Amino acid sequence: MSNLLKLIQESRASVLQNWMEGIRDLSRRRGLIDERELEAQSGDVLSAIADVPADTNLSNIDLPAWQTLKELLGTLSAARAVQGFSPSETALFVLSLKQPLFELARKHWGNKANELFSEITLTNDFIDKLALYTTDSYIHGRDQVISRQQEEMLELSTPVVTLWDGIVALPLIGTLDSSRTQVVMESLLQAIVQTNSRVAIIDITGVPTVDTLVAQHLLKTITAARLMGAECILSGIRPQIAQTIVHLGINLEDVTTKAKLSDAFRLALERSGRAVVRVSKANTSAHAAKEL
Amino acid sequence: MAATVLKTETIHIKSSSDVVTARQQVRTLAIELKFSLVDQTKIVTAASELARNTLDHGGGGEMDVAVVENGIRRGLRLTFRDHGPGIADIKQALSDGFTTGGGMGLGLGGSKRLMNEFDIHSQPGAGTTITAVRWK
Numbered sequence: 347m348s349n350l351l352k353l354i355q356e357s358r359a360s361v362l363q364n365w366m367e368g369i370r371d372l373s374r375r376r377g378l379i380d381e382r383e384l385e386a387q388s389g390d391v392l393s394a395i396a397d398v399p400a401d402t403n404l405s406n407i408d409l410p411a412w413q414t415l416k417e418l419l420g421t422l423s424a425a426r427a428v429q430g431f432s433p434s435e436t437a438l439f440v441l442s443l444k445q446p447l448f449e450l451a452r453k454h455w456g457n458k459a460n461e462l463f464s465e466i467t468l469t470n471d472f473i474d475k476l477a478l479y480t481t482d483s484y485i486h487g488r489d490q491v492i493s494r495q496q497e498e499m500l501e502l503s504t505p506v507v508t509l510w511d512g513i514v515a516l517p518l519i520g521t522l523d524s525s526r527t528q529v530v531m532e533s534l535l536q537a538i539v540q541t542n543s544r545v546a547i548i549d550i551t552g553v554p555t556v557d558t559l560v561a562q563h564l565l566k567t568i569t570a571a572r573l574m575g576a577e578c579i580l581s582g583i584r585p586q587i588a589q590t591i592v593h594l595g596i597n598l599e600d601v602t603t604k605a606k607l608s609d610a611f612r613l614a615l616e617r618s619g620r621a622v623v624r625v626s627k628a629n630t631s632a633h634a635a636k637e638l
Numbered sequence: 639m640a641a642t643v644l645k646t647e648t649i650h651i652k653s654s655s656d657v658v659t660a661r662q663q664v665r666t667l668a669i670e671l672k673f674s675l676v677d678q679t680k681i682v683t684a685a686s687e688l689a690r691n692t693l694d695h696g697g698g699g700e701m702d703v704a705v706v707e708n709g710i711r712r713g714l715r716l717t718f719r720d721h722g723p724g725i726a727d728i729k730q731a732l733s734d735g736f737t738t739g740g741g742m743g744l745g746l747g748g749s750k751r752l753m754n755e756f757d758i759h760s761q762p763g764a765g766t767t768i769t770a771v772r773w774k
Contacts, residue, residue, distance in 0.1 A: 521658055521661075554665075554682070555661060555679070555682050555683055555686050556683070557683050557686040557687050557690070557745075558687060558741060558742045558744045558745050558748060559686075559690060559741065561742065562741060562742050585675075585676065586675050586676040586678070586679035586680075587679060589676050589679070589680070590676075590679050590680050590683045590752065593680065593748060593751045593752045594683065594687075594744055594748030594749075594751070594752065595734050595744045595747065595748050595751070596742065596744060596748075
């Protein structure tokens with residue numbers, strides 16, 4: 347049945363050339379992929395089609411003979427998801443192979459209507475299936491990108507920083523849902539032990555909404571830290587958040603709170619018996635003179 | 639005087655990520671209506687509380703967020719519907735500190751204080767509908 351396969355094998359170079367002409371404009375417009383790279387990829391795909399045994403069935407792409415081709419298309423479309431191609435552009439890359447193949451069929455069976463029709467139908471189905479497979483792989487690739495980003499955000503959002511000897515701070519940014527709060531709480535408590543800290547500052551400047559669930563999570567974290575002997579200071583309470591907390595009726599009276607991280611830091615230094623003092627000008631110049 | 643609805647959007651609340659979506663949608667509309675920053679925060683917080691109630695106590699449902707107009711006043715109306723077990727004693731549910739789910743017990747009462755109008759319709763076994771409006 348696969349007479350076309352034989353034809354492709356025979357005139358691989360001209361098919362590739364036709365195909366490249368078709369997709370060149372498409373890819374150049376976006377500038378997302380290098381032309382040489384595109385040609386190499388197209389060549390690989392065409393080889394994977396042409397290099398199967400000549401009697402391989404075109405109507406079933408689940409055959410083991412097509413495995414190489416499918417793997418190739420899979421990696422290719424996953425790469426395109428990362429490069430920023432749209433799903434239709436990715437599918438179009440495969441679909442644009444139809445034109446040169448139809449051309450080839452016409453050249454060969456141009457005067458035999460029946461054979462031409464059956465070959466074209468077969469090729470059409472085959473390429474459609476490949477395009478669908480490519481789109482599926484593309485979506486799979488995109489899903490992986492999304493889940494990786496989610497994980498990155500989860501980690502990214504919970505850095506515990508040491509501000510001073512014995513003082514750690516946790517600047518919270520974004521939505522505090524249950525799974526994230528768990529990570530936040532664990533990393534803070536861990537950092538308190540590791541750095542031997544007595545004071546921990548939780549800064550919520552970057553938290554857009556503080557509802558009862560968020561407040562409850564914060565209170566639990568603060569209580570847990572207190573059990574470990576560390577005092578928590580809640581900072582970054584913006585005016586609108588303060589008013590909302592009052593209306594909600596959340597009681598934060600047992601918690602030391604500050605509007606700004608700098609205030610909280612000053613308090614933390616005080617609690618650990620330190621103070622920030624301005625160095626007088628005379629002292630500085632004397633110091634500078636000594637240095638010289 | 640009945641309020642005229644200018645625009646409605648519906649969000650299905652089936653998971654905790656939908657609560658985030660609901661919050662974002664309410665925030666977008668509140669900004670569009672040029673609510674002050676404090677009012678935006680209040681509305682978004684109330685939406686967050688009520689959406690989570692819909693999810694946790696009602697077993698999921700949907701939220702309608704509508705831009706309404708009453709004469710020269712404009713406002714945002716949030717409607718939460720679920721088909722969960724319903725609330726037996728609404729007065730008790732609204733009182734601070736009462737909870738059936740291990741939360742702080744401030745969600746319903748707090749949301750009421752954050753909004754201008756607040757209305758609960760519920761029957762045991764027939765689900766709950768909460769309507770809350772904040773006027774500009």
